[in-house]
Amino acid sequence: MATSELKTKDPGIDPATGEFRVVDLGQTFRSITEKIASIVLTPRTPLGWFAYFAIAGAGTTMLLVAVTWLFLKGVGIWAITIPVAWGFAIINFVWWIGIGHAGTLISAILLLFKQQWRNSISRFAEAMTIFAVMCAALFPVIHVGRPWLGYWLLPLPFTMTVWPQFRSPLMWDTFAVSTYATISVVFWYIGMIPDFGTFRDRAQSRFAQYFYGILSVGWRGSVRHWMRYETASLLLAGLATPLVLSVHTVISFDFAVAVLPGWHTTIFPPYFVAGAIYSGFAMVLTLAIPLRKYYHLEQLVTERHIDNMGKLMLVTGFIVGYGYGMEAFMAWYSADHWEAFTFWNRAFGPMGWSYWLLLTFNLFIPLTTLWSRKLRTNIAFMFVLSIVVNTGMWFERFVIIVTSLTRDFLPSAWGTYRATKWDYMTFFGTVAFFLFMFLLFVRFLPMIPMNEIRLLLPQAKIKPKAAVEAGD
Amino acid sequence: MPPREGTYGLLAEFDTPGDLVRAARQARQDGWRRLDCYTPYPVEEAAEAIGFHRDKVPLLCLIGGLLGGAAMFALETWISVLAYPINVAGRPTYSWPAFIVPAYEWTILWAGLSAAFGMLALNGLPALYHPLFNAPNFRDGATTDKFFLCLEALDPKFDLAESKAYLENFRPVSVVEVEY
Structure with a gap:
């Protein structure tokens, strides 16, 4: 076996399983609590944090400028026209929502599958979900042109007695995304309550004691509370699992229900969900790798996590690859003239470069390299790869949206698309806003669930009385 | 009403x-009923030891989910059939397959909210004050790395001196009296 050699040499590998350890040896309940709590409760904020915060804040200001100008002038400042009425706004919406999906996958689906290694990364993956959904939700709201009428999307009684049209997938989207945002926030907050209790008890400053005391809602760790808490967490995980699968499915309906060639296909729901998880894991890696380095969390976010996320990306990458393959196959097999042309136009048309770029970034680079355990545990490589995959996934949405819209049935209706500086400012502005929120999260909230990590330690095992007396 | 002093x-x-x-199991066997354990992470064995088995969170979750889904489906039907019927390409106003998606989302929404807030309500939270916070060693340990067993004064077997001696039998790190 190739791993037997590694087993003996590498202290990061558990000899019993041949896998990397989830938590390094020699940790106690108190040491991990102090390690995680000290990041937040320290009176001294690292200077680097301020530097990143300033950059992210500047980018967020740029977003505010872009959005303010949009509100003053209207959506005409973007490149959207007829035929490309859905430009960057929808590309970014789909991209951001997709990124959020890995957070729910880690916190819910892996919890149900009892994958305990997820415990160290679940909290900040959930935070990533929430901030990604915030960025995503911004786009449809500002894209409607009159954002102050955004509440028309909701079935509210108002003076014009107009009601929403529930046969439209865009309406389904409203409910899918708003439910997803609500449940993600609730799941995240419920998960943090015991850790807020720890912060309340360990905080030195009066303000922090009050602040975390209120957030902890008086958590005191009674086992009766814990049992209900565990039931509620499992139920929320069980509910979030069909929810996360439904969200990107409903988003794919926005496309698949339309008759446009390149959109009207049944492969879209699974292909969108797999793509979402694929890009989400890439984003978790993009965030986890610098975090574990700057905050010295290598003992809690170990090579096991990086390795496992690499494996999950390999799996979802292949599902995405299958989706691309099916699109090409159906373009030929459907014998539909327009489908065939759309595929040809994607690969060899005026925007063909973007199709090949997406294939290279999403399939050729990751799916050839992620097989190697050496590369999967090479931190620098995985960081670069995560950015490559996220770029590729952005281009996937670009290809789906722009190439289909620029070339629909009638050549007289053909057009082109070239994003304006306001499009770019809004997009990069949301990236900065995402980082801005994430930096605040890292500074003020428990980024690793302390109560769940305690469960992973060997001390948490209850030994029978005989073993204790024998001095085991 | 429980006494508020003493x-x-x-x-x-x-x-x-x-x-x-082990201590909790023994205390339960010896007839203690008003007792609780406090741990920094969920210890299922301790819950079993004090005789806590079933909770009502799943029931709340089920009721919430069913009501949420039914409410959304009813709202969609009412809007599309009665309040604002519009003809979209000749499709029936009562297009129930299309109504499933929002009803599905609301089933999850209200099931999740019921589970989360039902759990807090059943736990009696938020409760920012609790007498246990008065114990000098509780706050340093219960949310970090210590495990506590509390025998409550409401139990008919409770007697300050006797119960203290009883707890000392389990060789704990310390036994302290907690005041209201």
């Missing part, structure tokens, strides 16, 4: 979850 109970501190579970 002793709330006796709090024994243990270093390991195993010691706590």
Whole structure:
């Protein structure tokens, strides 16, 4: 076996399983609590944090400028026209929502599958979900042109007695995304309550004691509370699992229900969900790798996590690859003239470069390299790869949206698309806003669930009385 | 009404979850009913030891989910059939397959909210004050690395001196009296 050699040499590998350890040896309940709590409760904020915060804040200001100008002038400042009425706004919406999906996958689906290694990364993956959904939700709201009428999307009684049209997938989207945002926030907050209790008890400053005391809602760790808490967490995980699968499915309906060639296909729901998880894991890696380095969390976010996320990306990458393959196959097999042309136009048309770029970034680079355990545990490589995959996934949405819209049935209706500086400012502005929120999260909230990590330690095992007396 | 002054109970501190579970199991066997364990992470064995088995969170979750889904489906039907019927390409106003998606989302929404807030309500939270926070060693340990067994004064077997001696039998790190 190739791993037997590694087993003996590498202290990061558990000899019993041949896998990397989830938590390094020699940790106690108190040491991990102090390690995680000290990041937040320290009176001294690292200077680097301020530097990143300033950059992210500047980018967020740029977003505010872009959005303010949009509100003053209207959506005409973007490149959207007829035929490309859905430009960057929808590309970014789909991209951001997709990124959020890995957070729910880690916190819910892996919890149900009892994958305990997820415990160290679940909290900040959930935070990533929430901030990604915030960025995503911004786009449809500002894209409607009159954002102050955004509440028309909701079935509210108002003076014009107009009601929403529930046969439209865009309406389904409203409910899918708003439910997803609500449940993600609730799941995240419920998960943090015991850790807020720890912060309340360990905080030195009066303000922090009050602040975390209120957030902890008086958590005191009674086992009766814990049992209900565990039931509620499992139920929320069980509910979030069909929810996360439904969200990107409903988003794919926005496309698949339309008759446009390149959109009207049944492969879209699974292909969108797999793509979402694929890009989400890439984003978790993009965030986890610098975090574990700057905050010295290598003992809690170990090579096991990086390795496992690499494996999950390999799996979802292949599902995405299958989706691309099916699109090409159906373009030929459907014998539909327009489908065939759309595929040809994607690969060899005026925007063909973007199709090949997406294939290279999403399939050729990751799916050839992620097989190697050496590369999967090479931190620098995985960081670069995560950015490559996220770029590729952005281009996937670009290809789906722009190439289909620029070339629909009638050549007289053909057009082109070239994003304006306001499009770019809004997009990069949301990236900065995402980082801005994430930096605040890292500074003020428990980024690793302390109560769940305690469960992973060997001390948490209850030994029978005989073993204790024998001095085991 | 429980008394609001005097002793709330006796709090024994243990270093390991195993010691706590053994003590809790013994106390339960000896007839104690008003007792609770406090741990920094969920210890299922301790819950079993004090006789806590079933909780009502799943029931709340089910009721919430069913009501949420039914409410959304009814709202969609009412809007599309009665309040604002519009003809979209000749499709029936009562297009129930299309109504499933929002109803599905609301089933999950209200099931999740019921589970989360139902759990808090059943736990009696938020409760920012609790007598146990008065114990000098509770706040340093219960949310970090210590395991506590509390025998409450409401139990008919409770007697300050006797119960203290009883807890000392389990060789805890300490036994302290907790005041209201």
